[in-house]
Structure formats: structure tokens, C-alpha cells
Amino acid sequence: MGWFTEGSDHEGYVVSVFADGMYGSGxxxxxxxxxxxxxxxxxxENDPDSDAWRPPSQVVGWRVACSCVPFREHVILDPLWTxxxxxxxxxxxxxxxxxxxPDSADAADISDRENLEPVFLQVxxxxxxxxxxxxxxxxxSQTLKDLEAQLDDAVAAARAAGVSWDKIGRAFGISRQGAQKRWEARDGQTAAET
Structure with missing residues (x-):
């Protein structure tokens, strides 16, 4: 089990905890x-090209971990489940x-328990x-900027078609003066025009 979130460089998962403070995963x-x-x-220690491992019987607990900005930071989160x-x-x-x-593999697969995933995920x-x-x-913010640009274009098109500031203001839910003040400089019209 692992968790990812759109727009985030985080990967969450559960790690096993051993009595000597070492952790395990996979x-x-x-x-x-x-x-x-x-x-x-x-x-x-006897084969530097191989990962060291321990049996599930030596697991004393679990914690949620996160690889933040992949491979740059690893965080072990509280709490500890014993x-x-x-x-x-x-x-x-x-x-x-x-x-x-002790002789089962269940400790290695604890994150597969459906009743535990919501608990770990919440952390x-x-x-x-x-x-x-x-x-x-x-x-x-980007969506708002895009919508404002579309709105500005629509107002400019309306003004180019001869629509009054009064009608533009009403369509936007503001006064004629408010519409004129907001868009007049953008569309190059003078305050005297209506």
C-alpha cells in the first residue's frame, strides 16, 4: 500500500519498526x-549488493512514513502502533x-488490513x-487569472459591439460606475462614453 496526492511530491506508506530502532519496508x-x-x-554485511532483511517475527510495531520530494527526505511520523x-x-x-x-508473515503485510488503512492514511x-x-x-489562482482574462476579453468585445457600461455592470452585478472603473483603462474607452 502506498499513497500519492496530486500536486504533491510525497509518497506515504507503512514501515515496520524493530526493537533496535531500525525500520523495514517491502x-x-x-x-x-x-x-x-x-x-x-x-x-x-556479507554481500553489499544485497539488502539486509529481517523476518516478520522481529517486528515490534509500525509507523507511517513519507518520502517527501522523492529521495531527498524521508520522514517517520508519529504515532507508533505497537x-x-x-x-x-x-x-x-x-x-x-x-x-x-510470530511464525506468520502478517506483520509484514499489516498495511493490507482494510480496517487499518484509514487509520494510517489519516496520519x-x-x-x-x-x-x-x-x-x-x-x-x-491560475484558474482565477484565466477567468479574469476571459472576462476582460468579453467586456472588450461587448464594448467594441457598442454595449453600454450600464448593461455590462448589470451583467456583472455591479454599477455602471463600477464597471467603467474596472475595465475602462483596459479597453481604452473614455469615462464619458456610455
């Missing part, structure tokens, strides 16, 4: 690739998640909200 069956807190992959070993102890709201017995969305808002402002 991998294959019964292997979770190790990563440092800043998102760098850890190489296997692993419990008895399904009766699971309390997602309290930050406790059961991920199967990531809080992280990207400021940038998404800025993207929305930029997009709407």
Missing part, C-alpha cells in the same frame, strides 16, 4: 528489507495491533495537508 515472503530512519536501505501477541489485546485506537503469531494526510492546500491555492 521485501518478499518472510523477509522485510531493512532501512535506516532516514530511509536509506541497509546492505547485507505489536501485541494476543488478538484479545488489540486496540487500534490505543495503538495496539495484533499481527498474527499521512495530516502530514501532507499543508502542501496540498498550497497546491490548491496555486491551481485556483
Amino acid at each position: 521485501g518478499r515472503y518472510m523477509e522485510i528489507n531493512l532501512m535506516t530512519p532516514d530511509g536509506r536501505p541497509v546492505s547485507h 505489536r501485541v501477541w494476543d488478538p484479545a489485546d488489540e486496540d487500534i485506537a490505543a495503538g495496539r495491533i495484533y499481527a498474527g503469531p 499521512w494526510q495530516g502530514h501532507v495537508a499543508p502542501e496540498v492546500s498550497l497546491h490548491t491555492i496555486g491551481t485556483l
Whole structure:
């Protein structure tokens, strides 16, 4: 599972947490690739060309992570959900998640649980909200500029066709004087014209 947002250079996902402070993500069956807190992959000590990995049985918890502006910054977000070993102890709201017995691969695939995705996604969305808002402002600003240019063109065409400032003002919902003041300099007409 991974999350992307239009207009944002963020990728959100869930990372496994190990007792020694290392993190993990991805991998294959019964292997979770190790990563440092800043998102760098850890190489296997005996084979630098291979990723180091750990089994799902060593996972002690999970956090939401984000690759912000891809490959430049990696952020591990709060809160930490801790692993419990008895399904009766699971309390997602309290930050406790059961991920199967130690010999299962469930801890590596925790993000696939439908009841957990909204919880994890909410954390990531809080992280990207400021940038998404800025993207929305930029997009709407450009749309507004485009609409204002179209409006200016329509007023110029109306004036060229002999439409009065009074009629233009009424169409726009303002007075004759307001319309004249707003567009007169743009269309080169004089204030005396009506």
C-alpha cells in the first residue's frame, strides 16, 4: 500500500519498526528489507549488493512514513502502533495491533488490513495537508487569472459591439460606475462614453 496526492511530491506508506530502532519496508515472503530512519536501505554485511532483511517475527510495531520530494527526505511520523501477541489485546485506537503469531508473515503485510488503512492514511494526510492546500491555492489562482482574462476579453468585445457600461455592470452585478472603473483603462474607452 502506498499513497500519492496530486500536486504533491510525497509518497506515504507503512514501515515496520524493530526493537533496535531500525525500520523495514517491502521485501518478499518472510523477509522485510531493512532501512535506516532516514530511509536509506541497509546492505547485507556479507554481500553489499544485497539488502539486509529481517523476518516478520522481529517486528515490534509500525509507523507511517513519507518520502517527501522523492529521495531527498524521508520522514517517520508519529504515532507508533505497537505489536501485541494476543488478538484479545488489540486496540487500534490505543495503538495496539495484533499481527498474527510470530511464525506468520502478517506483520509484514499489516498495511493490507482494510480496517487499518484509514487509520494510517489519516496520519499521512495530516502530514501532507499543508502542501496540498498550497497546491490548491496555486491551481485556483491560475484558474482565477484565466477567468479574469476571459472576462476582460468579453467586456472588450461587448464594448467594441457598442454595449453600454450600464448593461455590462448589470451583467456583472455591479454599477455602471463600477464597471467603467474596472475595465475602462483596459479597453481604452473614455469615462464619458456610455
